[in-house]
Amino acid sequence: MSERTSQGRLPQRxxxxxxxxxxxxxxxxxxxxxxxxxxxxxATGRSGPIDDAGLLFWRRGAExxxxxxxxxxxAVRDLTSLGGVLLRNLVLVGVLAALLFLRLRREAVLLAGTVAGGWIVNSLVKAAVGRxxxxxxxHLTEAGGQSFPSGHSFNSAVVYIAxxxxxxxxSPRRSVRWTLIVTAVILSLAIAFTRVWLGVHFPSDVAAGWLGGAGWAFLASALLHRPAKAVAEKAETTLDALTPAGDTSPNRPSA
Known part of the structure; x- marks a missing residue:
């Protein structure tokens, strides 16, 4: 990346x-x-004993x-809310705004496409299984809809890993890149764990949800990169065509 210019423009990526x-x-x-x-x-009923044991593991007494x-x-309820629709999407909107402010249109398009695609995949699987x-x-928190896979687990893995x-x-530093990814993995796993702790999902629901969400995030990173780049470049070309020649305003977006 280039250094910040003397006119105060954002660095060009x-x-x-x-x-x-x-x-x-x-x-x-x-x-x-x-x-x-x-x-x-x-599907074969083999998860039953593990599911029951996982739900009962930290429950005590007749109640x-x-x-x-x-x-x-x-604290568990606060943590699980990070995977809920409201807070998860507020975080997503804030991150998209930050990426656009930094002129990282390709990354913003890729993130938006990854999240939208993940929501569709999770919804289709839930409807097909109907567990x-x-x-x-x-239940220690409100929860509706089908159980498999866990939507909190799937979508939080998609959003935070993406x-x-x-x-x-x-970042050009591999250690920084992997620190970010590992942190997102740990956070999304913690959110998945809360769904079992609160009694609204079987362990198999959250395992499948997290694995599917993480799998989608990495798959989209590999397959949607070029389409996202094409969309971002088309937007940049359109902006260039609308910008008067010789415009050097500090607010002029870079690539």
């Missing part, structure tokens, strides 16, 4: 350090293989209340 497509495809393949295995276990202090329950939510423990991949493209 000439290339990015995105994750190698072959690495993204390999990560995606591993995740989708895991998703297929979990889906097979659910099956979760172990731990009251503040822990509130009801668990009823063996009390955001990490977008910002990783801004």
């Amino acid at each position: 000439t290339y990015s350090w995105r994750i190698a497509p072959r690495h993204a495809l390999a990560a995606s393949a591993l995740c989708w293989a895991g998703f297929a295995f979990v889906a097979w276990a659910v 099956l209340v979760p172990a731990g202090p009251t503040w822990l329950l509130e 009801p939510r668990p009823l063996i423990v009390p 955001i990490a991949l977008a910002f990783a493209a801004m």
